[in-house]
Amino acid sequence: MKYVEKVLKNLKKQNPNEPEFHQAATEILTSLAPVIEKHPEYEAAGLLERFVEPERVILFRVPWVDDKGKVHVNKGYRVQFNSAIGPYKGGLRFHPSVNLSIIKFLGLEQILKNSLTGLPIGGGKGGSDFNPKGKSDREIMAFCQSFMTELYRHIGADTDVPAGDIGVGAREVGYLFGQYKRICNEHVGVITGRGLSYGGSLVRKQATGYGLAYITEEALKARGDSFKGKNVIVSGSGNVAIYACEKAQSLGAKVIAMYDSNGYIYDPDGIDLDIIKDIKEVKRGRIKEYAQRVEGSVYTEDCKGIWSIPCDIALPCATQNEIDKVSAELLVKNGVKYVAEGANMPSTLEAVEVFKSSGVVFLPGKAANAGGVATSALEMAQSSGRMFWSSEEVDAKLKDIMIKIYHNMDNAAKEYGYDGDYVLGANIAGFIKVAEAMMSQGVV
Ligand code: NDP
Numbered sequence: 001m002k003y004v005e006k007v008l009k010n011l012k013k014q015n016p017n018e019p020e021f022h023q024a025a026t027e028i029l030t031s032l033a034p035v036i037e038k039h040p041e042y043e044a045a046g047l048l049e050r051f052v053e054p055e056r057v058i059l060f061r062v063p064w065v066d067d068k069g070k071v072h073v074n075k076g077y078r079v080q081f082n083s084a085i086g087p088y089k090g091g092l093r094f095h096p097s098v099n100l101s102i103i104k105f106l107g108l109e110q111i112l113k114n115s116l117t118g119l120p121i122g123g124g125k126g127g128s129d130f131n132p133k134g135k136s137d138r139e140i141m142a143f144c145q146s147f148m149t150e151l152y153r154h155i156g157a158d159t160d161v162p163a164g165d166i167g168v169g170a171r172e173v174g175y176l177f178g179q180y181k182r183i184c185n186e187h188v189g190v191i192t193g194r195g196l197s198y199g200g201s202l203v204r205k206q207a208t209g210y211g212l213a214y215i216t217e218e219a220l221k222a223r224g225d226s227f228k229g230k231n232v233i234v235s236g237s238g239n240v241a242i243y244a245c246e247k248a249q250s251l252g253a254k255v256i257a258m259y260d261s262n263g264y265i266y267d268p269d270g271i272d273l274d275i276i277k278d279i280k281e282v283k284r285g286r287i288k289e290y291a292q293r294v295e296g297s298v299y300t301e302d303c304k305g306i307w308s309i310p311c312d313i314a315l316p317c318a319t320q321n322e323i324d325k326v327s328a329e330l331l332v333k334n335g336v337k338y339v340a341e342g343a344n345m346p347s348t349l350e351a352v353e354v355f356k357s358s359g360v361v362f363l364p365g366k367a368a369n370a371g372g373v374a375t376s377a378l379e380m381a382q383s384s385g386r387m388f389w390s391s392e393e394v395d396a397k398l399k400d401i402m403i404k405i406y407h408n409m410d411n412a413a414k415e416y417g418y419d420g421d422y423v424l425g426a427n428i429a430g431f432i433k434v435a436e437a438m439m440s441q442g443v444v
Contacts, residue, residue, distance in 0.1 A: 014338050016388055023345065046443070058079075060074070062075065064145075073142060078154055079103050079126065081124050084438045086121040089160070089162075092127045092165055093176075098127045110125055113373060125199070153193075156188075173194055174195055196290070199379075199382075202389065204378075204379055207243075207374070208369050212317070219361050231310070233311045233315065234255050234315045235343075236259065236318030237258045241258060242273065245258065245273055258287065263287070269297075275294060290338050317343050317346075320343065328355055340368045347362075364422055405429075413427075
């Protein structure tokens with residue numbers, strides 16, 4: 001049996017009931033096969049076995065009290081996956097679906113994503129099965145303070161630097177940072193996505209969505225095309241979706257549909273993003289309200305239907321496995337030419353196969369959504385240097401990083417004889433640096 005197959009088989013045996021982790025590991029390891037074949041020394045060094053095993057998994061109790069005085073207990077997670085090229089870095093997700101499998105899949109992806117940015121950051125991820133929906137600000141604060149009361153001892157500006165993800169935005173980052181500072185008595189860049197008044201970076205909020213639009217624009221440009229006049233679907237209506245929509249629109253696209261976890265809106269005249277921001281960012285409301293406010297738009301309960309709308313470009317920006325084989329086939333049938341992932345692993349393995357075999361240009365999340373963590377690393381640089389860069393400076397650096405990521409994965413795919421296969425290109429380009437660092441550091 002080949003090395004990659006052996007490692008995958010063992011991984012599934014040792015980590016049963018972790019389907020998302022198996023899915024991510026299968027995609028990554030399978031596409032790394034050409035590199036592994038070139039480097040027999042990796043097997044002798046047990047490199048892949050170490051690569052798929054987190055350096056540390058922290059699982060803890062998060063007790064908190066709601067507004068009625070009732071005690072709740074949630075699970076808290078931090079997976080410190082790989083620190084070969086820098087301190088662990090990766091977001092915190094608060095969502096009822098969170099479990100160890102999801103955090104491990106996100107952490108594994110994060111290692112390669114962070115390497116792809118070209119910046120010195122290792123891979124980690126964390127979160128909780130806490131559901132922030134419907135909670136008061138005080139309840140959110142109580143939860144965040146309790147979460148940090150355990151997490152603080154495991155993180156640090158040079159050790160592990162969390163950030164936001166689903167359910168963790170500016171409000172949560174503020175409460176988490178406040179509690180860290182209170183316990184440790186130090187004002188350092190220990191979490192990114194901070195507010196501008198206390199060490200945050202300009203453009204961090206927009207970075208993942210903007211970065212997604214920049215890398216998609218580069219893929220379009222490489223084919224003599226652009227966003228101009230294209231019909232685009234952006235799934236989700238959270239942080240990544242809103243700013244992907246904003247930048248795509250500014251580059252000339254018409255975004256015609258978006259969703260939240262209840263249903264989708266279709267606006268043939270193009271989404272009015274100010275209204276979406278008002279509903280989702282200001283009021284924390286439901287997207288359904290858009291159809292009540294904008295004439296000519298339609299709301300449909302159930303998210304999946306969004307993929308039946310004909311479009312040129314699809315930007316899935318909500319969550320894992322939101323595009324399955326059937327949805328992918330529908331998109332292809334209706335003429336989609338580009339799919340770029342704002343979310344982490346939004347396409348199932350079968351959906352990716354459909355895109356690849358149909359000639360769709362497919363940009364995987366670990367490359368396409370790397371703008372968020374890249375800008376987080378820029379926030380870390382500003383914090384440790386006690387500097388504050390202008391929006392223009394940060395935006396220019398972000399754009400430059402996304403363009404480099406595109407060409408690095410494109411070149412890696414070409415070098416290994418898989419021109420246009422960006423899943424393979426991104427995995428290989430990200431892996432090589434991590435593998436070299438791990439080999440240099442001995443068996444650790
Ligand atoms: P947010 O919490 O801001 O937004 C998530 C959006 O997706 C919301 O509109 C939410 O709907 C929707 N959603 C969540 N779960 C589901 C579901 N099961 N079905 C349908 N819709 C769902 O999160 P982010 O925008 O920060 O993150 C979105 C994705 O991007 C995630 O995969 C995340 O890992 C990834 N990502 C985020 C980065 C960042 O910088 N924030 C960086 C890189 C990747 P509702 O409003 O109803 O909750």
